[in-house]
């Protein structure tokens with residue numbers, strides 16, 4: 001099996017990772033969002049596990065959430081109610097959007113089997129007083145992780161974890177850079193699967209695999225690379241179907257600004273003798289999410305992606321009722337359009353209505 | 369000719385009429401100040417108003433504007449304008465409405481009387497995502513500076529830790545600095561005085577609440593929602609205190625005379641969610657059954673469910689930080705749910721009406737939690753249905769009334785069985 005296939009296999013069967021990890025009695029801590037500091041969980045000897053949804057229609061969760069809540073969150077809650085996250089020893093959320101705050105409310109009230117914790121991160125970046133506040137929150141979180149795992153987190157262990165996670169980010173970025181070429185070495189959908197598999201895996205395993213993959217594909221050229229180069233952004237995409245749809249319509253997904261992809265690895269931690277401070281600054285010296293401020297930062301970052309990846313068009317895939325991205329796309333639209341044509345689409349997380357989406361994506365790609 | 373189905377709410381109190389006048393006078397003052405060349409602030413969310421009063425700053429409150437034009441049934445046109453600017457129907461109708469007002473090239477005469485352009489925008493993420501994001505568009509459109517106050521969500525309940533208070537107090541200081549940078553002078557002595565006045569107002573509001581617990585209730589939520597205006601807009605002012613003193617006096621008299629909103633009070637209801645601002649008469653609709661909507665949750669936003677002893681004039685910013693962070697609408701859920709459960713008991717509520725404004729990211733998320741908690745703790749049922757309190761285009765009168773009819777009839781039937 002080539003490494004791309006191995007990545008796909010891990011993405012399709014994440015249970016194998018869990019089973020292997022749990023064999024020695026080690027714990028798994030689920031989380032949702034990149035503002036949850038995985039390094040702290042890892043330094044306590046546990047596996048940080050990013051929870052993703054499924055394209056299945058919602059069943060039980062709809063009697064808890066109103067249908068006007070983000071479908072991704074309702075989907076996660078559905079899985080939680082169905083005990084699909086029963087392997088988690090704890091779930092960790094953080095302060096991002098209204099929907100995630102309510103996910104915490106619901107989980108804490110109705111899911112007894114897996115305790116849920118909320119990390120209270122500031123939404124304002126670059127603010128010294130916010131760093132102080134967040135540090136206090138992270139110290140509490142660190143203690144919680146120590147209690148859960150029974151392991152002490154030392155500065156040394158935390159530094160090692162930061163190094164390991166930074167290495168994953170660097171490798172993913174290196175792989176992503178191979179998409180800058182006129183004919184990318186890896187397609188958008190292959191990249192998303194690889195990126196998500198690397199997020200799911202213990203980094204000790206992900207890093208050698210990523211190195212091997214870079215070696216394998218660095219001289220490769222994907223087929224059908226003569227279409228317009230697209231930047232994908234918007235709400236979470238945790239399934240390659242939407243990217244495949246753009247590719248099937250003749251677009252080249254040159255880069256994506258997604259929580260399951262570039263947002264996860266774009267930056268690395270700055271050198272710092274105090275590892276907790278390094279994590280504080282890593283999370284609060286960048287505006288990667290549309291939830292955070294100042295939004296100008298995100299605009300500049302999108303500009304960087306447009307330039308570096310030679311982008312011809314932008315597609316916002318906004319999950320219905322995803323307020324952060326619905327606002328952002330409306331606020332950025334005019335400015336972005338002065339540079340590159342931008343299409344904003346409302347999508348269902350369950351991927352219903354793909355036919356209609358196809359027509360709009362096709363028209364956009366033809367226009368480019 | 370289409371029949372007009374919406375009606376204004378019927379008020380029963382003299383003081384709420386006075387409060388209505390005070391609202392209009394306030395906005396006339398803002399307009400006059402702008403004409404006299406004074407800079408104007410736009411603000412919204414739960415930004416503590418006391419810092420504005422301490423600077424005598426004219427402020428347009430952007431959750432209030434949609435509400436007022438909503439009451440005149442004018443909101444639809446402005447909501448539509450925002451949608452044409454690219455704001456999807458998924459995001460808050462209040463924010464779409466005010467964004468429509470902000471970008472409109474011509475405005476209805478009623479709105480024109482209230483509307484002034486901003487010189488500075490101060491906004492916060494309290495209590496929801498919309499509050500922190502829509503102002504970015506407005507600031508861009510009017511090419512004016514903005515300051516963003518970051519509020520931590522409340523993961524602590526009533527015991528907000530010092531580091532959180534310190535953080536939000538620091539954010540408030542940042543807002544003050546930004547005001548001073550843009551032509552306002554914040555008088556710290558006046559701010560301390562404002563804290564004293566807020567403390568008084570909160571104490572009076574608690575007494576007003578006590579009167580409302582009486583059976584029959586002397587004040588329904590139609591008056592209550594107008595009465596809550598000083599809580600939102602006039603905390604820290606003598607005018608706010610005076611209005612509440614008068615309201616309390618009027619209510620005490622009614623309690624003494626056992627004068628209820630309706631003659632034969634059979635059912636007491638509570639409203640959870642955004643009220644139908646374009647059709648406040650819907651609250652009166654249930655009165656034909658002998659039912660009164662005694663209280664609505666929105667009257668308690670901005671400190672109404674707050675313990676005034678926590679205000680310390682010596683620590684003005686810390687006091688305001690505590691008040692804002694502990695507010696019932698600041699997620700996460702324990703304070704909100706505790707407040708509703710306690711209110712259901714103290715106000716002797718027979719049933720809860722939960723209305724879902726689909727574009728609201730915050731309140732619909734509480735429905736199930738509140739419904740389960742009041743049923744589990746107090747055995748009180750809740751009826752939940754869709755009703756967007758601001759977007760008149762989405763209003764369905766027949767269905768809304770049918771929902772109320774069936775709920776009230778079932779409550780009456782179960783009372784008869786008892």
Ligand code: SF4
Pocket residue numbers: 070071072073096097098099100235236319321322323324325
């Ligand atoms: S998709 Fe949007 S609304 Fe849903 S969890 Fe993510 S940011 Fe929040």
Ligand code: SF4
Pocket residue numbers: 460461462463495496497498499642725727728729730731
């Ligand atoms: S709480 Fe709901 S109604 Fe109020 S501003 Fe936020 S989204 Fe709009």
